[in-house]
Amino acid sequence: EVQLVESGGGLVQPGGSLRLSCAASGFTVSSNYMSWVRQAPGKGLEWVSVIYSGGSTYYADSVKGRFTISRDNSKNTLYLQMNSLRAEDTAVYYCARMVVAAAPDAFDIWGQGTMVTVSS
Amino acid sequence: SYVLTQPPSVSVAPGKTARITCGGNNIGSKSVHWYQQKPGQAPVLVIYYDSDRPSGIPERFSGSNSGNTATLTISRVEAGDEADYYCQVWDSSSDHPYWVFGGGTKLTVL
Numbered sequence: 001e002v003q004l005v006e007s008g009g010g011l012v013q014p015g016g017s018l019r020l021s022c023a024a025s026g027f028t029v030s031s032n033y034m035s036w037v038r039q040a041p042g043k044g045l046e047w048v049s050v051i052y053s054g055g056s057t058y059y060a061d062s063v064k065g066r067f068t069i070s071r072d073n074s075k076n077t078l079y080l081q082m083n084s085l086r087a088e089d090t091a092v093y094y095c096a097r098m099v100v101a102a103a104p105d106a107f108d109i110w111g112q113g114t115m116v117t118v119s120s
Numbered sequence: 121s122y123v124l125t126q127p128p129s130v131s132v133a134p135g136k137t138a139r140i141t142c143g144g145n146n147i148g149s150k151s152v153h154w155y156q157q158k159p160g161q162a163p164v165l166v167i168y169y170d171s172d173r174p175s176g177i178p179e180r181f182s183g184s185n186s187g188n189t190a191t192l193t194i195s196r197v198e199a200g201d202e203a204d205y206y207c208q209v210w211d212s213s214s215d216h217p218y219w220v221f222g223g224g225t226k227l228t229v230l
Binding site for chain 1: 151153155157161162163164165168169174206208210212216217218219220221222223224
């Protein structure tokens with residue numbers, strides 16, 4: 001079964017750090033384009049970051065310079081290292097696999113999400 | 121950056137047809153994808169590349185895209201269709217790729 005399972009969320013103080021993990025099963029992370037998408041409480045979806053199968057990475061302007069996306073091929077796991085966290089980073093963070101045709105387009109498989117709360 | 125505009129809410133009676141719009145500048149030139157999200161759950165892809173349905177999605181769900189508006193159509197609406205729906209596109213117009221979501225539409229089944 002194709003599945004994504006996130007972990008690592010929790011409560012962190014402003015300025016702190018957290019690393020999210022997303023374990024995949026049923027497919028290979030390194031052969032796919034993978035993203036992180038977040039959703040603040042009561043709000044809509046916001047794309048955060050992507051890693052291409054070739055290793056290129058991109059970030060939303062709101063997290064650039066603070067967040068780092070990576071993967072561990074041996075563990076078939078995607079990560080999001082979050083530094084200098086702010087209150088506005090409070091959200092449920094989803095990892096998602098991307099559909100690729102001519103370009104990485106839609107998100108076809110989603111994890112269940114992990115909650116990150118930034119508060120003192 | 122590219123902006124997608126959705127109505128905050130749409131209401132429909134069971135058995136009728138619901139249409140949820142997604143507006144964007146010349147959105148007809150882009151591929152539009154739609155997600156359904158029920159409370160406390162992750163989003164589910166229901167339409168991709170404007171009008172294709174992933175396996176397992178009922179034929180009642182369909183999509184179209186032209187000009188400045190994309191539309192998700194749900195025929196013979198059921199109580200279980202009540203959810204938030206989001207449109208999404210890939211925007212390559214800036215210095216790096218970006219994936220943009222609409223603000224979401226809450227579908228209420230009366």
